[in-house]
Amino acid sequence: MPGLLRGMARTAVVAGTATAVSNRVSRRQAGRWAQQDTAAYVQQAPAPAATPVAAPAPPAPAAASPTMDQKLEQLQQLAALKEQGILTDDELAAQKARILSG
Structure with missing residues (x-):
């Protein structure tokens, strides 16, 4: 019985680690794809038309x-x-x- 519990615990640790690593790899890959998409969009976007510049807004009251x-x-x-x-x-x-x- 102790061998069975030890094996189950080891499997749970391995599965948890694999899940964490997989999630991190997925997030990194999604970030890279987003950067590539942004770069491609910037290259394809037409130059913006000149727009009149409005006066800057007055500064907000100092927050505590x-x-x-x-x-x-x-x-x-x-x-x-x-x-x-x-x-x-x-x-x-x-x-x-x-x-x-x-």
């Missing part, structure tokens, strides 16, 4: 800086994105610095 709870929530969201493989270490560090400096 985020509270520590809001910063912590943003950092937790970033950590979740990092765990999912959406953010790289460098991107995480840059966003973390931005949040903590604001």
